[in-house]
Amino acid sequence: LDASNSVAGGEQLLTTANAAILYELNSGSMVYSWNPDVMLDPSGMNKIMTALLALENGDPESTVTVTRTALSSLEIGALTAGLLADEEISLRDLLYCMMVGSANDAAAVIAEYIAGSQTTFVEMMNSRAKELGCTNTVFLNPSGLSQEGQYSTARDLAKITAAALEREDFCEYFSAEIYTVAATNKSPERQLVTTNFLASKETMSNFFDERVTGGKTGAFTTTDRSLICTAEGNDVRYLSVVMGAQGTRETTLSLFANFKETIALLDIGFGNYALRRLLTTDQVLERFSVTDGENDVAVASASEIYVMMPKEMENGKVSYRCIQNSSAIEAPLPSGQPVGTVQVWYDALCVAQADLVAMHSVGKEGENNLPLSTKAVSTDGESMKNTFLIIAIVVLTLGLILGTVITLRRSHGTKR
Secondary structure, eight states, X not given: OOOSSOTTOSSOOSSSOSEEEEEETTTTEEEEEESTTOOBOOGGGHHHHHHHHHHHHSOTTXXXXXXXXXXXXXXXXXXXXXXXXXXXXXXXXXXXXXXXSOOHHHHHHHHHXXXXXXXXXXXXXXXXXXXXXXXXXXXXXXXXXXXXXOBBOHHHHHHHHHHHTTSHHHHHHHSOSEEEEOXXXXXXXXXXXXXOGGGOSSSOGGGOOTTEEEEEEEEEXXXXXXXXXXXXXXXXXXXXXXXXXXXXXXXXXXXXXXHHHHHHHHHHHHHHEEEEXXXXXXXXXXXXXXXXXXXXXXXXXXXXXXXXXXXXXXXXXXXXXXXXXXSOEESSBOTTOEEEEEEEEEXXXXXXXXXXXXXXXXXXXXXXXXXXXXXXXXXXXXXXXXXXXXXXXXXXXXXXXXXXXXXXXXXXXXXX
């Protein structure tokens, strides 16, 4: 996600989005990026960080009491789940309200419950963002309601989402299409339907995309829309981020530019790129000299490298660059020791890198480098062989002597 260039190049491939990223999770490949570090309003995608912190610091089965303080922080007209003061509801159901129904009141209640106040929770949000390497993000509230001075980037939101997706419990909320919130002391059952129309046929079936496995929407205005989603197919698992897609009011459907732009982005990824293995761990890439070593060392990648590449990839454009960690590698050198970095290049683009490790051990020149344990086994083995040989000779000799004695006695007996 820190890649400065994407496999697809830097051209604007979408029509209206202010920023976009298409990232393949299995291989860690940045397939496409457009304005990935432009600071924009994150809108409802704040809720991804709120959910991550709730799961890291709370128990989904715990019961939460809704407070008037939490509800008073919401602006008029904000999308809510209709929570009421003194309502008792599980943290799990609050997470579904926030992630499926995009309820801003649920986000406020979660923040207060986890941190004691929304102010403290926002501090947690910004601290966690820094831990994840987000350098262009400032959160001011847990819900994503518009607030001056609040911003993030497509790259930072992708980092946060990728971290959250490593948790199975987060994926449960991120991928839910429909959910029924149990009745509480203040409300009957609530039926939730995802605001991500790509993942469900319930609201607007014409946007449904069977490749999509989850997502979270955001809307700064009625015509400035965002969407983070995941999609799978052909052993590929994409994370896409579309920010600030600009719709118009000409037709109802054009208001949902975030869905249109995400579909276009996924079409680019699935239609033009495929997962390719570019390096194996048994592939000798180079030989490095070893100071005071009995021989040079062959080096290889510490891990197999898979990269999303153009389906019409030209094998002749793939090259490897082996970079040694220091000016000298010294003996003794154990097998598997990291000695540098290998970069995989496709034409003029570095598409991946991994640790470079020694494929075999190298002892010091002029020394008996057989491991002590091996020497002991070898010596003991020779000793046992010699012992068996001596015993065999003794037994054979005794047998011959005994045979001779018996023969002589019989001979003497016959003469009598």
